[in-house]
Amino acid sequence: MNWLLVIAGAMVGAPLRYLTDRAVQSRHDTVFPWGTFTVNVAGCLVLGLVTGAVAAGAASSQVQLLVGTGLCGALTTYSTFSYETLRLAEGGARFFAVANAAGSVVAGLGSAFVGAAVAQAGWG
């Protein structure tokens, strides 16, 4: 059952990342990978919320597996993030490479904290 929850979540999260990335990337013409940035930051916010809700006893561990491990895990990505950073650095866009690495970590961490704080305020 646990495995099925992870699979179900991932089968929504991964295409959602792909479609969001395509939608975001077609709406700007900078080299900055806003698509991956968007899904990563959004996923951090949702996982912060879910983890906080589970810690407060407002959500079950099944929700954690379906939405947390499955959906948020597949929605966000470290491999594409790092590859895009490498491509920026190799393409001479050093500033964007550093901005992507630092910005993703800061924004992702920030939204994880916001998600956890909102969960604590709501269910804590």
Place this chain on the structure above:
Amino acid sequence: MLNEPVDPDVDLHVPPRPPAARRERQGPVVAAVALGGALGAVARYGSSLLWPTAPGAFPWTTMAVNTAGCALIGVLMAVLGAARTAHTLTRPFLGTGVLGGFTTFSTYAVDIQRLVEDGKAATGLAYLALTLLAALAAVWAAATGTRRVLCRRRRVLEERRRALEERRRAPEECGEGGRTR
């Protein structure tokens, strides 16, 4: 101002594809991403069960998963870049799907948040920096290493092909009388 296009991204000289056709073409790609994503997520979940991280401990498993995924995407993209022919679904399935589903940014961020909340800020900071460094080093080393190996292999094959061609062109000289192999 009134004459400017509403959506400057749309090139008005290219007739837009009807949305139905676009959706049709997206179907197999979305399916490949979903299937790959499920496989990657299952591998990540399996790793977390095999090597569980105690609360408050350094999340080695997530770091290993993320670093391995970064190395693999470096290899994959180098191979796909050198490949003359690859199935159109290879990259969506393996890159976007499997490796995207395997690696995770959200768990990384929430792991740090929880460590900080538990009063383990130093562990959280070390995990933050180490994962970032390991992931970037892995993708760089894997991509450049694979590109180098593939380049060398192509050069060797090219040389072999040239030598073979030269032998074909002058069979008498070699005394092989037209044998090509």
